[in-house]
Amino acid sequence: MGNFILAYGEYHNGKLHPASLEILTPLREIADKLKKKLVLFLLIEDAERLKEVKALERTLCDEIWYLESQEFKDFKDDLFGKVIAELVKETNPYGVFFPATPQGMALAPRVAGELGVGLCAHVNAFEVEGETLYMLRPSYGENIIAKLYSTTLPVMATVSLHAFPIREGNKRPEIKEITLKESVKFESKLKIRKVKPIKREPSRLTVAKVVLAGGLGLKRRENFEKLKILAEILEAEVGVTRPLYYAGWAEEDRMIGVSGVTVRPKLYIGFGISGAIQHTIGMENSEFIIAINTDKEAPLVKMAHLSLIVDAEKFLDALLRQLKEGGN
Ligand SMILES: Cc1cc2nc3c(=O)[nH]c(=O)nc-3n(C[C@H](O)[C@H](O)[C@H](O)COP(=O)(O)OP(=O)(O)OC[C@H]3O[C@@H](n4cnc5c(N)ncnc54)[C@H](O)[C@@H]3O)c2cc1C
Numbered sequence: 099m100g101n102f103i104l105a106y107g108e109y110h111n112g113k114l115h116p117a118s119l120e121i122l123t124p125l126r127e128i129a130d131k132l133k134k135k136l137v138l139f140l141l142i143e144d145a146e147r148l149k150e151v152k153a154l155e156r157t158l159c160d161e162i163w164y165l166e167s168q169e170f171k172d173f174k175d176d177l178f179g180k181v182i183a184e185l186v187k188e189t190n191p192y193g194v195f196f197p198a199t200p201q202g203m204a205l206a207p208r209v210a211g212e213l214g215v216g217l218c219a220h221v222n223a224f225e226v227e228g229e230t231l232y233m234l235r236p237s238y239g240e241n242i243i244a245k246l247y248s249t250t251l252p253v254m255a256t257v258s259l260h261a262f263p264i265r266e267g268n269k270r271p272e273i274k275e276i277t278l279k280e281s282v283k284f285e286s287k288l289k290i291r292k293v294k295p296i297k298r299e300p301s302r303l304t305v306a307k308v309v310l311a312g313g314l315g316l317k318r319r320e321n322f323e324k325l326k327i328l329a330e331i332l333e334a335e336v337g338v339t340r341p342l343y344y345a346g347w348a349e350e351d352r353m354i355g356v357s358g359v360t361v362r363p364k365l366y367i368g369f370g371i372s373g374a375i376q377h378t379i380g381m382e383n384s385e386f387i388i389a390i391n392t393d394k395e396a397p398l399v400k401m402a403h404l405s406l407i408v409d410a411e412k413f414l415d416a417l418l419r420q421l422k423e424g425g426n
Pocket residue numbers: 239240312313314315316317338339340341342353354355356357358369370371372373374375376377390391392393396408409410411
C-alpha cells in the first residue's frame with residue numbers, strides 16, 4: 099500500500115470548502131506518526147483557478163494533487179465517485195478521507211463500494227497505536243464512543259464537520275497535476291439543469307465567540323424568542339438541542355451535537371438543557387460553560403464551570419430587564 103494519505107478537497111467555483119482544511123489537522127498528525135505523506139486532492143474544471151484559492155498556499159499537506167476536466171464544473175456524484183475510485187486504484191494510498199459535508203457523504207460510500215473496502219462514517223477523533231489507526235465515533239444510538247480500525251486498505255472515513263480546528267502549515271505544498279488511464283471516461287448520467295443558490299444566510303454558530311443554547315427547559319417558544327433577543331444584545335449566536343429543532347423552533351444548522359454542528363465558543367450558556375452526550379459532544383470544547391437549570395443533578399450542570407439553579411424563563415426575563423434598563 100502506498101506511503102501516503104489522500105484527503106478530499108471539496109472545491110467549487112474558485113473556493114475550497116473549509117471542512118477540507120479541517121480534516122488536514124488530524125490527518126497531519128496521523129501522517130507524521132505513521133511516516134506517510136499527506137496529499138490534498140481536488141477535481142477542478144480549470145487549474146488556472148487554483149491561484150484564487152489562497153487557503154492552499156499554507157496548508158498542512160505535503161502535496162496538492164488535482165485532476166482537471168470541464169466535466170468537474172458542477173458536482174456529479176457518479177462521475178466524481180468513479181474518478182476518485184480510479185485515482186485510488188492507480189495510486190494505492192494508505193487512507194482516503196472525506197469531510198462529512200453532503201458532498202463527502204455522497205462520495206465516500208460510492209468510492210468504498212467501488213473499491214470493496216470498509217468505511218467509517220462521522221469520525222470525530224483519531225488515535226494511532228503502533229502501526230494501527232483507530233477511528234472514534236459515537237455509536238449504538240450515539241450512546242457509546244466506538245473505537246474502530248479498518249480491516250481493509252485503504253482506510254476510509256468521513257470526518258465530522260467542525261470536529262477539528264483549521265491550522266495553517268508553514269510551507270507551500272507542491273502542486274501536481276494527476277492524469278488517469280486514457281480508458282477512464284469522464285462521463286456522468288446526471289445533467290445539471292439549473293443551479294439555485296441558497297437564499298438564507300447560513301448560521302454563524304460554528305464560528306461564534308458566544309453561544310446561547312436553548313433546550314426543552316425553556317418550555318415555551320416565546321422564551322426561545324427571548325433567548326434570540328438576548329443573543330442580539332450580546333452579539334451571540336443561538337443554538338438548540340435536537341428536540342427544539344424537531345419542534346421547528348430553529349433551523350437544522352443551529353442544532354448542536356452529534357446530529358448537528360460542533361461549537362467551540364469562548365462562552366457557552368445552556369438554558370434548560372440536560373446535557374445528554376449527544377448534545378455535549380458538540381459543545382464540550384467550549385472555553386467556559388454556564389448551565390441554567392432547575393435540576394442540580396443534570397449532567398450539563400455537573401459539567402459546567404458555573405451553574406445557576408434557577409428557572410430559565412425567570413432568569414431570562416430578569417437578565418433582559420437588567421440589560422434594557424442598563425441601556426437606558
Ligand atoms: C441518535 C441520536 C442522536 C441525537 N443527536 C442529538 C444532537 O445532535 N443534539 C442534541 O441536542 N440532542 C441529540 N439527541 C437527543 C439527546 O439524546 C437528548 O434527548 C436531547 O439533547 C435533550 O434535549 P434537552 O436537553 O433540550 O431536553 P431534556 O433532556 O428534556 O432536558 C431539559 C432540561 O431542562 C431542565 N429544566 C426543566 N424545567 C426547567 C426550567 N423551568 N428552567 C430551567 N431548566 C429546566 C431539566 O431539568 C432538564 O435538565 C440525539 C439522540 C439520539 C438517540
